[in-house]
Amino acid sequence: MLYLSRRAGESIVINDQITITVTEIRGKTVKLGFDAPEGTRILRQELYDKIHQENQVAANAINLIKKVIK
Numbered sequence: 021m022l023y024l025s026r027r028a029g030e031s032i033v034i035n036d037q038i039t040i041t042v043t044e045i046r047g048k049t050v051k052l053g054f055d056a057p058e059g060t061r062i063l064r065q066e067l068y069d070k071i072h073q074e075n076q077v078a079a080n081a082i083n084l085i086k087k088v089i090k
Contacts, residue, residue, distance in 0.1 A: 024032055031041040037057055044051040054062050063071070 039055040041053040
């Protein structure tokens with residue numbers, strides 16, 4: 021994992037396509053702004069994990085249905 025220090029107003033660039041800017045720092049809260057190509061999905065980690073978990077449950081259900089049908 022790469023660790024970088026940034027101050028409010030400073031940015032990092034990923035792959036020449038995604039810019040992440042620190043827009044505000046208030047106590048332990050940091051607000052980030054993202055500039056990315058249209059269609060790029062940007063999700064909070066907890067939301068990404070929830071979607072991934074639900075997709076796994078759905079895939080398992082489909083596999084179970086396929087086994088029952090056979």
